[in-house]
Amino acid sequence: MKFNYSDNIINFKEGTVIISGGGPGNIKLVTIKTILALKSADVIIYDSLINKSLLKYCKKKVKLIFAGKTSTNRACSQEDINEWLVKYAKMNKKVLRLKGGDVSFFSRGSQEINFLKKNKIKFKVFTGITSAQAALKENNKKEVDTKLCLNLITGHKQIKNFSRKIDYNYLVNTGGKILVYMGISQIENIKNNLIKNGMKKNTKISIITNATLENQVIYNTKLKDVTDFVNDNEVKPPSIIIIN
DSSP: OOOOSOGGGGOOOTTEEEEEEOBSSOGGGSOHHHHHHHHHOSEEEEOTTSOGGGGGGSOTTOEEEEOOBOSSOBSSOHHHHHHHHHHHHHTTOOEEEEESBOTTSSSSHHHHHHHHHHTTOEEEEEOOOOHHHHHHHHHTTTSOOOOSOEEEEEOOTTHHHHGGGSOHHHHHHHOSEEEEESOGGGHHHHHHHHHHTTOOTTOEEEEEESTTSTTOEEEEEEGGGHHHHHHHTTOOSSEEEEEO
């Protein structure tokens, strides 16, 4: 892809951090602002879910720092990332923090922003297409979704510590779709809470793994069977769970 837009439109200055959403995976779903930031950055701190093809837009002498974190492997801590952002900004570098999906959806973007504010570092935030948007599109290619409510929740492993804060009764009774980020490892807990609060056991569930990528897989099952289905089919992250 060729971009003829001037780099000046993002006004990426030395000593500044840009926190940008890198989209759901497919390189065609990355914003122009993110591409321009990639072309201009001196330092890029990027996540594991970023499409590595994006890095071809970097300039030759860029410093690349992998900051990937998964449920089973951590290249670094969040504290490391925070310190890098401040360190390189104070060295008068243009620093790009490249995150998967959209910065504001169940990421640690707020922690990074607060740390930058605390250290008086100038920053900008560029939005991206979140994996939920992409997964919904991939799951409804032949039909228009007319439901009036969409609920987004996290299924992070820490959900056990705050399940009481998720109003499952509300989720069940809205009648809308429920999209679960990072929910594979906690699918049994989520299933039980939904059934306990009145969701029908035959409710349809779709699981989209690697949404928008060539190795995308769409699984279909029912709420009552979802735990066994995930285990039997060895469904792995990154996945979005859509509960219809």
